[in-house]
Amino acid sequence: MSNAAGSGLSSPSPTTRLVVPKSVIARTQRCLKDRSAGYRESACVWVGRRYRATMEVSRVIFHHELGDDRATALSLELPEAAKFALYRDLADRQESLLALLHTHPEQWVGLSAIDEQNQVSSRVGFWSIVVPFYGVCDWAPQELGCHVRCECGWRRLAVDEVTSSLVIVHER
Numbered sequence: 001m002s003n004a005a006g007s008g009l010s011s012p013s014p015t016t017r018l019v020v021p022k023s024v025i026a027r028t029q030r031c032l033k034d035r036s037a038g039y040r041e042s043a044c045v046w047v048g049r050r051y052r053a054t055m056e057v058s059r060v061i062f063h064h065e066l067g068d069d070r071a072t073a074l075s076l077e078l079p080e081a082a083k084f085a086l087y088r089d090l091a092d093r094q095e096s097l098l099a100l101l102h103t104h105p106e107q108w109v110g111l112s113a114i115d116e117q118n119q120v121s122s123r124v125g126f127w128s129i130v131v132p133f134y135g136v137c138d139w140a141p142q143e144l145g146c147h148v149r150c151e152c153g154w155r156r157l158a159v160d161e162v163t164s165s166l167v168i169v170h171e172r
């Protein structure tokens, strides 16, 4: 009854919460910054378990650990073979892809046309997060471009949605 998908006009579906351990955030920030090295894009995926209203990140996997990611200043692409190896690994561990993160050279954290097409997952609820300035500074959630996959493309979250849906937790 509450499913209003289809019109796409003024009824965005509720955003699934993305719960990330602080240690994963710290490693993500450090390794994206190191790999971008101030001159090229870098990327990683957050993987873990998906529940009805929550996705729990368990670990981060960097594109450059999976294979040559062909990163340039303005684009980045994971080869097919690396993608398939990733999907197999996740299936073996019964984990899901929850979010893709990649860096941009500047403050702009929207999705480019290439970003919109070049995704590792098109599943509804999947997050695509853009990190500004090649990740050189430790970012706060409100500085990120957080986009969620919908039935009809991508929807960028407003700042208050980011702060309420991206939940950083300390390890138990």
Ligand SMILES: [Zn+2]
Binding pocket: 102, 103, 104, 111, 112, 115, 130
């Ligand atoms: Zn991009």
